[in-house]
Amino acid sequence: MYKVAIIGASGYTGGELLRMLLNHPEVEVTDITSRQYDGTPAHKIHPHIRDSGLVFKNKAPDELDADVVFTATPHGASMKIVPKILDTGAKVVDLSGDYRYRDTAVYEKWYGMEHTDKENKGAFGLPELYRDEIKKADLVANPGCFPTGAILSSYPLVKNDFVDRIIIDSKTGVSGAGVNPSSTTHYPNIADNVNPYKISSHRHMSEIQQELHGFDDVKVSFTPHLVPVIRGIQTTSHSFLIKDITVDELRQAYEKEYKGEYFIKLMDEGEIPHLSSVRGSNFVHIGGFEIDETGRAVMLSAIDNLVKGASGQAIQNMNILLGIDETAGLTHFGLHP
Ligand SMILES: NC(=O)C1=CN([C@@H]2O[C@H](COP(=O)(O)OP(=O)(O)OC[C@H]3O[C@@H](n4cnc5c(N)ncnc54)[C@H](OP(=O)(O)O)[C@@H]3O)[C@@H](O)[C@H]2O)C=CC1
Numbered sequence: 001m002y003k004v005a006i007i008g009a010s011g012y013t014g015g016e017l018l019r020m021l022l023n024h025p026e027v028e029v030t031d032i033t034s035r036q037y038d039g040t041p042a043h044k045i046h047p048h049i050r051d052s053g054l055v056f057k058n059k060a061p062d063e064l065d066a067d068v069v070f071t072a073t074p075h076g077a078s079m080k081i082v083p084k085i086l087d088t089g090a091k092v093v094d095l096s097g098d099y100r101y102r103d104t105a106v107y108e109k110w111y112g113m114e115h116t117d118k119e120n121k122g123a124f125g126l127p128e129l130y131r132d133e134i135k136k137a138d139l140v141a142n143p144g145c146f147p148t149g150a151i152l153s154s155y156p157l158v159k160n161d162f163v164d165r166i167i168i169d170s171k172t173g174v175s176g177a178g179v180n181p182s183s184t185t186h187y188p189n190i191a192d193n194v195n196p197y198k199i200s201s202h203r204h205m206s207e208i209q210q211e212l213h214g215f216d217d218v219k220v221s222f223t224p225h226l227v228p229v230i231r232g233i234q235t236t237s238h239s240f241l242i243k244d245i246t247v248d249e250l251r252q253a254y255e256k257e258y259k260g261e262y263f264i265k266l267m268d269e270g271e272i273p274h275l276s277s278v279r280g281s282n283f284v285h286i287g288g289f290e291i292d293e294t295g296r297a298v299m300l301s302a303i304d305n306l307v308k309g310a311s312g313q314a315i316q317n318m319n320i321l322l323g324i325d326e327t328a329g330l331t332h333f334g335l336h337p
């Protein structure tokens with residue numbers, strides 16, 4: 001069994017890592033860290049995780065007993081922790097934004113802080129696009145939740161030069177904001193409401209742009225909305241075609257790109273990707289495949305922000321790092337209805 005540890009295990013993605021790793025056939029969770037819950041049994045914070053025998057410890061990064069360490073910590077914190085883990089020889093999957101950017105100047109601009117670890121570079125942890133880089137890496141930068149759904153549902157459009165501008169509109173569940181409550185996530189403010197936020201300035205726009213821009217300077221616009229659901233991200237992308245293609249050719253581009261990708265499911269004609277179908281699972285449902293009279297292609301995707309958008313994808317990356325079956329521990333379907 002490989003040994004794995006989670007830093008920031010008291011948070012939402014940490015809890016989700018724990019839920020899935022405890023059912024993983026080839027790993028054993030050796031350490032879960034928390035600063036505020038030192039000495040507390042796991043189920044006191046994550047009541048659904050019973051009988052794991054695990055207790056939160058406020059351990060330093062270099063005290064962990066692990067082959068792979070997950071840093072489920074906020075951006076800014078990860079870049080202080082990750083170098084210390086790498087020095088121990090363990091591999092790292094970081095869930096924050098700290099190592100996702102090829103150019104740290106872009107990170108500094110969008111995250112509004114200095115990057116203090118310019119030495120360590122992460123492989124961008126989107127296995128469907130970067131599997132070979134991830135295999136060779138010591139550090140994997142797990143993508144953001146919005147970018148995962150947005151990039152996967154847009155990539156064939158730009159790779160095939162069908163479009164050069166994409167408008168991405170996403171609706172997210174509240175767990176995307178993490179375990180600590182705020183006025184934004186306060187029930188009366190979110191229930192029966194749809195709240196657009198950072199409408200032209202969300203940091204994930206730069207991450208999506210980084211991944212799609214290489215293709216003839218594709219321009220990306222992105223607006224997130226907070227909706228009253230707990231989990232999930234539903235993304236709709238709109239783009240005007242610059243090539244004269246049919247709906248069949250549009251679909252064929254996706255079928256070709258994602259052939260053999262276990263976690264990507266292309267919807268049948270007229271079938272809509274729903275949050276309720278992917279909730280709790282590592283699957284991405286991609287649909288839409290429509291072109292209207294104005295030449296607008298509409299693509300849709302649904303993911304669980306805590307699974308394919310964070311912890312499930314992090315485990316998929318761990319599987320690749322360890323050279324074991326990429327789907328191990330992740331094959332369960334969603335929680336429909
Ligand atoms: N929620 C989501 O849907 C997604 C989140 N992410 C990213 O994953 C990371 C974790 O997110 P999430 O689980 O939601 O966050 P949470 O706020 O729920 O949990 C983060 C945990 O990290 C610990 N922590 C906070 N600051 C530090 C620090 N300076 N040093 C060590 N530990 C610290 C805290 O535990 P304690 O105080 O007990 O030590 C906290 O419980 C973030 O970078 C987030 O942006 C990425 C994709 C999706």
Ligand SMILES: CC(=O)N[C@@H](CCC(=O)OP(=O)(O)O)C(=O)O
Pocket residue numbers: 075095096097143144145146172173174175176177178224226
């Ligand atoms: C609902 C909500 O607040 N969502 C978060 C997404 C968090 C996340 O996944 O982003 P990083 O990993 O890039 O920090 C947000 O919009 O900031």
